[in-house]
Amino acid sequence: MSKRITYDDGKGGYQTKVLVKSALIYLALIALTLMCLIPIWILVVNATRAHTDIISKVSLIPSTHLFDNMRTLKENKLYNTFFNPLRGMLNSLIIAGGCCALTVFFSGLTAYGLVVYDFKLKGPAFVFILAVMMVPTQVTAVGFMNLLIKMKLLDSYIPLIVPSIAAPAIVFFMRQYMLSSFPLDIIEAARIDGSNEFRTFLTISIPMMKPAFAVQAIFAFIQKWNDYYTQSIVLVSGKKNQLTMPMMVQKVISIDRSPDSGANYTAIFLSIIPVVVIYVVLSKFIIGGVAAGGVKE
Amino acid sequence: MATTAQSRIKSVSYAKYGYIFILPFFIVYSIFSLWPLIQTFILAFHSNGARTDLDFVGLENFKTILATPAENDFKAMGIHETFWRYMKNTVIIWVGNFIPQIALSLLLAVWFTDLRVKMPGKGFFKVVMYMPNIITAASVAGLFLSLFGDSSYSVINMLRGCSDPAKNVEPLKIISSVWGARILVMFIQVWMWFGNTMIMLMSGIQGINESLFEAAEIDGANSRQTFWKITFPLLKTIMVYTLLTSMIGGLQMFDIPFMLHTGNVINENIATVAVFVYQMFHANFAKPSFGYSAAASVILFIITSILGALVFWVQRDKDAMEKAKKRRQAIKEAKRRAKGGGFTI
Numbered sequence: 001m002s003k004r005i006t007y008d009d010g011k012g013g014y015q016t017k018v019l020v021k022s023a024l025i026y027l028a029l030i031a032l033t034l035m036c037l038i039p040i041w042i043l044v045v046n047a048t049r050a051h052t053d054i055i056s057k058v059s060l061i062p063s064t065h066l067f068d069n070m071r072t073l074k075e076n077k078l079y080n081t082f083f084n085p086l087r088g089m090l091n092s093l094i095i096a097g098g099c100c101a102l103t104v105f106f107s108g109l110t111a112y113g114l115v116v117y118d119f120k121l122k123g124p125a126f127v128f129i130l131a132v133m134m135v136p137t138q139v140t141a142v143g144f145m146n147l148l149i150k151m152k153l154l155d156s157y158i159p160l161i162v163p164s165i166a167a168p169a170i171v172f173f174m175r176q177y178m179l180s181s182f183p184l185d186i187i188e189a190a191r192i193d194g195s196n197e198f199r200t201f202l203t204i205s206i207p208m209m210k211p212a213f214a215v216q217a218i219f220a221f222i223q224k225w226n227d228y229y230t231q232s233i234v235l236v237s238g239k240k241n242q243l244t245m246p247m248m249v250q251k252v253i254s255i256d257r258s259p260d261s262g263a264n265y266t267a268i269f270l271s272i273i274p275v276v277v278i279y280v281v282l283s284k285f286i287i288g289g290v291a292a293g294g295v296k297e
Numbered sequence: 298m299a300t301t302a303q304s305r306i307k308s309v310s311y312a313k314y315g316y317i318f319i320l321p322f323f324i325v326y327s328i329f330s331l332w333p334l335i336q337t338f339i340l341a342f343h344s345n346g347a348r349t350d351l352d353f354v355g356l357e358n359f360k361t362i363l364a365t366p367a368e369n370d371f372k373a374m375g376i377h378e379t380f381w382r383y384m385k386n387t388v389i390i391w392v393g394n395f396i397p398q399i400a401l402s403l404l405l406a407v408w409f410t411d412l413r414v415k416m417p418g419k420g421f422f423k424v425v426m427y428m429p430n431i432i433t434a435a436s437v438a439g440l441f442l443s444l445f446g447d448s449s450y451s452v453i454n455m456l457r458g459c460s461d462p463a464k465n466v467e468p469l470k471i472i473s474s475v476w477g478a479r480i481l482v483m484f485i486q487v488w489m490w491f492g493n494t495m496i497m498l499m500s501g502i503q504g505i506n507e508s509l510f511e512a513a514e515i516d517g518a519n520s521r522q523t524f525w526k527i528t529f530p531l532l533k534t535i536m537v538y539t540l541l542t543s544m545i546g547g548l549q550m551f552d553i554p555f556m557l558h559t560g561n562v563i564n565e566n567i568a569t570v571a572v573f574v575y576q577m578f579h580a581n582f583a584k585p586s587f588g589y590s591a592a593a594s595v596i597l598f599i600i601t602s603i604l605g606a607l608v609f610w611v612q613r614d615k616d617a618m619e620k621a622k623k624r625r626q627a628i629k630e631a632k633r634r635a636k637g638g639g640f641t642i
Contacts, residue, residue: 021520022416025408025416026416028408029405029408029422032401032405032422032426033422033425033426035488036425036426036428036429036488036492037425039440039441039444039488040428040432040440042444042452043440043443046443054450055450055455055460056460057455057460058452058455058456106321106322106325107322109318109319109321109322110318110319110321110322112318113314113315113316113317113318113319114315114318114319116311116314116315117311117312117314117315117318118311118312118315119312119313119315119316120312121316122315125319125323129322132326132330132331134545134601134602134605134608135330135334135598135601136545136548136549136597136598136601137549138548138549138551138571138574138575138594138597139334139337139594139595139597139598139601140330140333140334140337140594141333141337141574141575141578141590141594142333142336142337142340142574142577142578142587142590142591142594143332143333143334143335143336143337143338143339143340143591144329144330144333145578145579145585145587146333146336146340146587147328147329147332147333147336159329162325162329163325163329163330165321165322165325166321166322166323166325166326166329166330168326171322197311197314201318222431225433226431226432226433226434228433228434228435228552228556229551229552229575232579233575233579236579245433246433246434246435246436247435249433249435249436249439250435250438250556252439253435253438253439253442253556253559254556254558254559254560254561255559256559256560256561261443261450264439264443265443267439268436268439268440268443271433271435271436272432272433272436275431275432275433276428276431276432278431279428279431280424283424283427284420286427286431287420287423287424287427287496290427290493290496290497291496291497291499291500292500
């Protein structure tokens with residue numbers, strides 16, 4: 001970066017102007033930060049307060065009733081017929097984790113196939129992937145439902161996990177990444193050393209592509225964890241031991257006139273903990289990943 | 298000189314591995330996405346009702362949805378009106394969330410990339426502003442219901458003093474009012490997405506050659522001039538891209554409009570076309586209306602395709618296309634000359 005240029009011509013002063021501007025921007029940013037954080041903070045605070053406190057006044061100071069609220073969720077019939085946070089998290093973890101592993105591995109494999117090898121249908125295959133990237137989930141939903149009915153796959157985790165083998169957008173991203181930063185010579189070298197193609201992919205390509213794999217894995221996990229739409233299509237009967245976290249929360253919030261606000265807040269609070277923890281720990285990768293997705297070549 | 302090993306390797310064709318590596322993707326995509334897409338198109342031209350006896354009805358479903366049906370056909374009338382109401386909601390909510398969102402994101406992106414503004418803690422602000430985007434939409438809906446709900450005990454109504462019977466304040470019913478609910482959905486959408494848009498625009502601005510900003514600064518341009526004369530024109534492509542992808546995303550808006558209500562009745566003032574599609578095949582599970590749902594999906598698909606084509610058209614590389622055109626012309630010219638040359642001799 002170049003040296004800062006200053007004009008100090010005595011009229012107000014450039015430096016002062018910059019300072020004033022910076023201060024104003026700072027204030028605006030703080031206001032926006034509060035806008036982002038206050039709703040979440042109120043949620044956290046109210047999750048720790050008792051129902052009677054919550055309906056008597058608004059407070060921003062946490063209290064000590066978190067475990068009482070959790071007990072209500074566990075014991076009150078209104079909640080425990082469908083809300084079981086541990087089970088919900090486990091189910092969501094199975095789905096999101098399974099999707100995440102499959103999506104990253106097979107997208108990497110597909111991208112590798114498209115970048116490394118020359119074959120007749122390479123061009124058409126890539127054009128196809130580009131074209132289907134924009135097809136909205138909603139458009140295929142009816143046909144998807146119809147397919148599941150015919151294949152008797154409703155209320156099963158298979159149609160939630162297996163389709164993530166084919167993720168056009170992630171293949172596209174990985175292909176761009178490989179084109180820009182994967183040395184193809186190394187594959188030649190591996191061949192000369194007698195490595196077969198799959199081994200080359202597994203032991204050389206994957207370790208070299210780690211950064212791209214990591215970013216895509218985080219995104220895939222969070223996206224699948226949050227994917228209420230597909231889950232509610234597939235898990236149509238809503239059996240308690242199959243419900244995922246978003247589905248449980250949806251059921252909690254549609255209770256008319258909930259008897260215990262504390263329990264409601266706690267249920268929502270429990271549902272956001274996993275993603276928020278992942279986000280806070282990995283935020284650097286996530287922000288970087290969003291930025292990388294925005295840069296178009 | 299190639300060694301024997303090297304020439305042997307060159308002579309082996311690896312093409313089959315290309316097919317093997319991309320095969321799983323195409324098999325799974327065909328089964329779980331392509332086939333359902335085709336099915337959707339087929340179902341759009343078939344009748345509604347029990348799944349076993351669907352008859353071909355031609356454009357009937359589209360007619361019911363798009364054109365005004367006969368006065369006495371109450372069922373068709375209901376579907377027609379619901380679709381258009383939801384379409385109107387979709388457009389209103391999309392416009393009302395996109396304009397403030399893009400304005401806010403652009404302003405923030407310019408601030409964050411301004412060389413002159415000294416700003417410690419940039420990373421922290423970015424992390425906080427992106428955070429709403431990763432929270433489960435169901436939880437966001439629940440959270441905002443407890444903040445802005447109709448009951449006297451929602452946070453907004455408690456701040457107005459509704460929980461105190463002595464004060465006798467009527468609670469604000471945002472969720473059940475038409476515009477209150479719509480504006481709340483717009484706000485939630487902005488709240489969830491401005492961080493994402495901001496980061497996308499920032500990486501767009503960072504892609505602009507820095508020396509242009511420095512030159513402007515040396516020439517004494519102020520922030521406003523820099524923005525309108527440099528940043529904005531050079532950001533146009535990414536802005537149009539953001540606009541179109543956001544429109545495609547807007548057509549799919551589902552979670553918040555679907556869940557922002559208490560009880561089991563969908564909030565009709567904020568339900569979107571995606572909710573219509575879902576309701577038609579899912580809500581009434583015993584007797585779903587696959588035909589209407591599929592027809593609405595096809596309409597969505599057509600709109601999306603047009604927008605998608607626009608994205609490609611906007612993103613096309615003008616320079617490269619210009620060059621290719623010139624090259625073709627040059628070749629033509631050379632050929633013509635070669636031919637013509639033959640005649641003149």
